[in-house]
Amino acid sequence: MNKDNKKPSLFARLFGNRNKQLSFMEEEQLQSPTRMIVRNFLNNKLGMAGLIVFLCIFLFVMIGPKFFILDLSYQDNTQVNVPPTLSMLSIPEGLEGNVKDITPGTTFGVGVDNDGHLYTWGYTKITEVIDVGNIPEEVKEAHIEQIAAGYDHIAAIDDKGNVYVWGNDRLGQTNLPSDITTAMLMKKNLNFKQLEAGFQFSAALTEDGQLYMWGNQNMADIKVRKEYQGNIEKIALTTYNCVALLKDGTVAYVGLQKNAIADQLPEGLDNIVDIAATGNTVAAVDADGKITVWGNASDGLNVIPEMSAKPVELYGGIKHYTALLENGEVISWGNNFHKQATVPESVVEKDIETVFAGFYQNYAITTTGETETWGLKGYAFGTDNLGRDILTRLVNAGQVTMTVGAIAVIISLVIGIILGGVAGYFGGWVDMIVMRIAEVIGGLPFIPFAMILSAIIGTRISVEQRMYLIMVVLGILSWPGTARLIRAQILSQREQEYVTAAQAMGVREKTIVFKHILPNVLSLILVSATLDFATCMLTESTLSYLGFGIAPPTPTWGNMLNGANNSVVIQQYWWRWVFTAAIFGVCTICINLVGDALRDAVDPKSNGR
Amino acid sequence: MTKYVIKRIGYMIIVFFVVSFLMYSVYNLIPSDPARAELEPLKQTLKPAEYEERYQELRKEYGLDDPIPVRYARWMGLAKDTRTETFHGMLQGYFGFSQVYKKDVAEIIPDRMENTIFINIFSTILALGITIPLGIYCAVHKNGIIDKITQVITIIGYSIPVYIIALIFIWVFAVALGWFPVTGSQTPGSDYVGMQAFLDRLYYISLPVIVMTFGSLGGMTRYVRAAMIEALSQDYIRTARAKGLREKVVIYSHAWRNALLPVITVIIGWFLGIFGGSVIIENTFGLNGMGALYYVGLMNNDFELALSIQMFYIVVSLLGQLAMDLSYGLVDPRVRVDK
Numbered sequence: 043m044n045k046d047n048k049k050p051s052l053f054a055r056l057f058g059n060r061n062k063q064l065s066f067m068e069e070e071q072l073q074s075p076t077r078m079i080v081r082n083f084l085n086n087k088l089g090m091a092g093l094i095v096f097l098c099i100f101l102f103v104m105i106g107p108k109f110f111i112l113d114l115s116y117q118d119n120t121q122v123n124v125p126p127t128l129s130m131l132s133i134p135e136g137l138e139g140n141v142k143d144i145t146p147g148t149t150f151g152v153g154v155d156n157d158g159h160l161y162t163w164g165y166t167k168i169t170e171v172i173d174v175g176n177i178p179e180e181v182k183e184a185h186i187e188q189i190a191a192g193y194d195h196i197a198a199i200d201d202k203g204n205v206y207v208w209g210n211d212r213l214g215q216t217n218l219p220s221d222i223t224t225a226m227l228m229k230k231n232l233n234f235k236q237l238e239a240g241f242q243f244s245a246a247l248t249e250d251g252q253l254y255m256w257g258n259q260n261m262a263d264i265k266v267r268k269e270y271q272g273n274i275e276k277i278a279l280t281t282y283n284c285v286a287l288l289k290d291g292t293v294a295y296v297g298l299q300k301n302a303i304a305d306q307l308p309e310g311l312d313n314i315v316d317i318a319a320t321g322n323t324v325a326a327v328d329a330d331g332k333i334t335v336w337g338n339a340s341d342g343l344n345v346i347p348e349m350s351a352k353p354v355e356l357y358g359g360i361k362h363y364t365a366l367l368e369n370g371e372v373i374s375w376g377n378n379f380h381k382q383a384t385v386p387e388s389v390v391e392k393d394i395e396t397v398f399a400g401f402y403q404n405y406a407i408t409t410t411g412e413t414e415t416w417g418l419k420g421y422a423f424g425t426d427n428l429g430r431d432i433l434t435r436l437v438n439a440g441q442v443t444m445t446v447g448a449i450a451v452i453i454s455l456v457i458g459i460i461l462g463g464v465a466g467y468f469g470g471w472v473d474m475i476v477m478r479i480a481e482v483i484g485g486l487p488f489i490p491f492a493m494i495l496s497a498i499i500g501t502r503i504s505v506e507q508r509m510y511l512i513m514v515v516l517g518i519l520s521w522p523g524t525a526r527l528i529r530a531q532i533l534s535q536r537e538q539e540y541v542t543a544a545q546a547m548g549v550r551e552k553t554i555v556f557k558h559i560l561p562n563v564l565s566l567i568l569v570s571a572t573l574d575f576a577t578c579m580l581t582e583s584t585l586s587y588l589g590f591g592i593a594p595p596t597p598t599w600g601n602m603l604n605g606a607n608n609s610v611v612i613q614q615y616w617w618r619w620v621f622t623a624a625i626f627g628v629c630t631i632c633i634n635l636v637g638d639a640l641r642d643a644v645d646p647k648s649n650g651r
Numbered sequence: 652m653t654k655y656v657i658k659r660i661g662y663m664i665i666v667f668f669v670v671s672f673l674m675y676s677v678y679n680l681i682p683s684d685p686a687r688a689e690l691e692p693l694k695q696t697l698k699p700a701e702y703e704e705r706y707q708e709l710r711k712e713y714g715l716d717d718p719i720p721v722r723y724a725r726w727m728g729l730a731k732d733t734r735t736e737t738f739h740g741m742l743q744g745y746f747g748f749s750q751v752y753k754k755d756v757a758e759i760i761p762d763r764m765e766n767t768i769f770i771n772i773f774s775t776i777l778a779l780g781i782t783i784p785l786g787i788y789c790a791v792h793k794n795g796i797i798d799k800i801t802q803v804i805t806i807i808g809y810s811i812p813v814y815i816i817a818l819i820f821i822w823v824f825a826v827a828l829g830w831f832p833v834t835g836s837q838t839p840g841s842d843y844v845g846m847q848a849f850l851d852r853l854y855y856i857s858l859p860v861i862v863m864t865f866g867s868l869g870g871m872t873r874y875v876r877a878a879m880i881e882a883l884s885q886d887y888i889r890t891a892r893a894k895g896l897r898e899k900v901v902i903y904s905h906a907w908r909n910a911l912l913p914v915i916t917v918i919i920g921w922f923l924g925i926f927g928g929s930v931i932i933e934n935t936f937g938l939n940g941m942g943a944l945y946y947v948g949l950m951n952n953d954f955e956l957a958l959s960i961q962m963f964y965i966v967v968s969l970l971g972q973l974a975m976d977l978s979y980g981l982v983d984p985r986v987r988v989d990k
Contacts, residue, residue, distance in 0.1 A: 088803075478662070478666070481972070482666050482669075482670060485968045485969065485971070485972050486670070486964075486965065486968060487964045487965075487967075487968055489930055489931070490930060490945060490960075490961060490964050491961070491964075493930070493945070493946075493949055494674075494677070494949060494957055494958075494961050495677065497949040497952075497957070498677055498678065498680055498681055498954070499677075499680065501952075576810065580810075580812050583812055584812055584813075584814065584931060587812075587814050587931070588930065588931065588934065588946065589950070590949070603814065603815070603818070606818060607814070607817070607818065607821075607934075607935045608833070608834075609821070609825065609826055609833040609834075612818060612821055612822050612826055612833075613822070613826040613827075616822070619818055623815045623818060623819070626812075626815065627807075627810065627811045627815055630810040630811065630812075631806060631807055631810040631811070633810075634806055634809070634810045635806060638806070
């Protein structure tokens with residue numbers, strides 16, 4: 043023994059270079075099969091990259107649904123086919139600090155600065171041809187004082203009392219009342235003090251209390267009772283109706299129709315200082331700060347939160363209210379799906395002068411002229427044909443797809459291991475029957491067979507049961523591969539020396555199969571399970587894509603792509619399929635990479651020995 | 652060999668009846684009542700008691716209350732039909748009546764099958780023409796740069812579902828570049844004849860053919876490569892090389908012939924897929940083939956149509972297995988040994 047062979051010092055043992063070249067004997071000693079597989083796998087760069095990306099996607103879709111909560115019944119026809127954008131609350135530079143009026147639209151915002159210039163931001167396209175962002179030339183030249191955005195049109199009034207309407211003009215949105223057109227022709231200024239817009243109709247109120255309404259009268263109640271004319275202080279528009287605050291401090295429904303807003307109008311409302319409306323309700327605040335809400339209230343609109351001071355002004359979005367308090371604070375309540383009822387911290391700290399609320403957005407102007415915003419910013423991945431956020435659906439769909447794939451693989455593994463084990467263990471006629479069944483099932487055309495099962499059984503069960511049905515069908519149809527693998531392995535392992543040794547030592551057959559053979563086959567099972575997982579996900583998505591898998595509204599990556607196969611969607615609504623296809627493609631590629639890398643790691647031939 | 656063939660055919664026939672019986676049982680889960688359907692127009696004119704009596708008579712006439720095996724035998728054409736007193740079922744070529752097309756299923760299928768075969772022949776030839784040389788090249792130049800690139804591309808090819816490949820190809824080649832039509836199988840309103848009609852049809856099916864080819868590249872290339880690598884690692888290859896044979900002879904004459912064994916089974920299975928058609932491709936591209944017909948049948952609850960096509964698929968797959976076994980036996984003498 044020479045000096046080189048003495049034990050290394052403690053320091054060297056702790057911090058020394060462990061990657062030193064080992065002698066042949068040492069290297070051989072260190073490697074148990076499991077260790078070898080792990081080491082081989084870790085050395086495979088492609089496989090590791092696949093594993094890391096897959097784990098990221100996996101965590102994303104498993105944790106994601108906690109943050110992107112899916113409401114299955116949700117749909118919103120004002121948010122249909124919105125492309126990916128987060129600019130719905132981004133006020134253009136020229137307008138910042140110089141705001142005269144802002145009106146939030148469905149997916150866009152329109153603002154006027156103190157110099158009368160008009161700005162639009164967000165997604166201004168209503169349909170393929172109608173774009174409210176196309177501001178008419180005469181509007182660009184005019185000095186605009188007031189604006190109002192409806193569902194598909196914008197109305198504006200300039201300093202000379204001229205009224206402009208653009209956007210969708212097919213349902214009478216631009217049919218101004220004759221009084222206004224005459225006045226415009228005569229160059230007479232009607233002195234408008236308020237302009238509002240609802241669903242395909244608009245309303246303008248003059249200083250002397252005259253109310254003009256025009257637009258699509260099939261839907262909206264745009265007639266004004268004679269007795270209120272000249273007596274109106276302020277108006278608030280719901281989706282289809284108009285409610286007025288009269289000069290004597292009472293509130294009246296100005297139209298002729300019978301509906302919830304008119305019928306439920308509370309008695310004894312007086313000393314009212316401000317009114318506001320959401321899509322289906324109206325709210326009024328009196329001089330004492332008491333807020334009354336009526337109409338078809340949902341989302342807690344009629345549950346007025348506690349306020350630190352007296353509310354003085356009210357503003358209404360489509361599903362939420364915002365109130366400005368005496369002390370400059372702001373409170374929002376109602377539907378909070380787009381965070382439109384969550385007033386941010388930065389607003390709480392500041393003194394607010396006024397608020398512009400509408401649809402799902404709020405713009406607060408501070409006393410120093412700054413703008414604070416909260417509400418619907420936009421959709422990172424756009425929305426689909428029912429106005430649902432694609433990102434939310436994508437995350438939740440991933441969870442469903444992976445769960446279905448995993449359970450289907452587990453079912454197929456259990457059946458495969460049991461039947462394959464039985465066939466390999468017993469042999470003889472049992473083997474013969476099991477393998478024939480496996481051959482038949484493996485030979486059936488998979489997709490058509492799953493389709494007919496899903497079509498026949500699936501029509502009479504609930505959506506949730508149908509999901510289980512798909513898992514079971516996938517599992518039952520995909521076990522033959524696993525069974526064949528297990529059987530072949532058991533047959534070949536039985537011939538190995540270690541089994542002979544175990545038999546010679548008198549170990550029971552059952553113990554040999556489960557304690558000696560199975561652990562040796564485990565790595566191969568893992569490989570086949572990984573690859574099967576990808577296959578099951580693919581099959582599920584293909585079935586869902588064809589409409590025979592998991593039924594909407596439950597999202598899966600497959601059924602989110604259902605309906606994407608026409609040129610209009612592919613080209614114009616690309617976001618409806620690109621993101622889903624991309625994440626799904628990346629996911630299956632990664633699983634296959636991992637599976638391949640595992641197979642190479644398990645296969646001793648690939649070690650180059 | 653004869654014994655082997657007979658054994659396989661006998662086995663195939665048994666499987667056919669078992670599977671078709673299972674399918675028929677599943678199909679019978681659907682509530683349907685032809686007796687009531689026939690009586691429905693008379694419901695207003697008949698008295699309730701009379702109606703009930705007629706209804707029960709009709710049920711008996713149709714044999715609706717017989718146990719499933721009896722009805723199955725009738726449907727298959729193994730037993731006499733209760734009404735016509737003849738053998739009138741699947742085996743006699745009567746596949747049922749399609750509710751959607753208001754025609755016998757047997758009348759609808761030939762046209763569709765022709766369409767499907769037309770598309771599939773092109774894609775199969777293309778795919779085989781590309782994958783086999785590519786697979787051999789990759790195996791010979793294992794771990795070379797082209798092999799590595801091919802490995803990555805083929806993994807992508809077989810990981811991504813074919814409908815996503817179709818969407819991407821439509822986007823790139825039909826929508827963005829405008830080279831091909833998005834859907835359809837001929838120019839609308841055209842009345843081309845002869846060569847022109849053929850070229851027009853070719854133009855319309857080119858994108859589906861490209862997608863199908865691309866979709867099958869991945870799996871097949873990898874399969875050929877694996878089989879070839881296996882063959883190249885054998886001792887007889889070393890022997891051949893040691894004898895000083897030219898590399899070309901070693902690869903194509905010694906290795907490829909042995910690699911062909913596993914490949915040929917896949918190829919035969921593939922050729923049989925020609926008749927089945929692809930449900931996904933045909934639906935995505937709006938082609939009138941078997942797959943699209945099956946889809947229409949299922950979507951509209953036209954189960955007689957769907958079941959007939961399903962039976963057709965089963966027959967095709969069984970014939971495929973038979974052909975695979977037989978070809979294996981023909982090519983590989985080891986299999987022929989009677990076990």
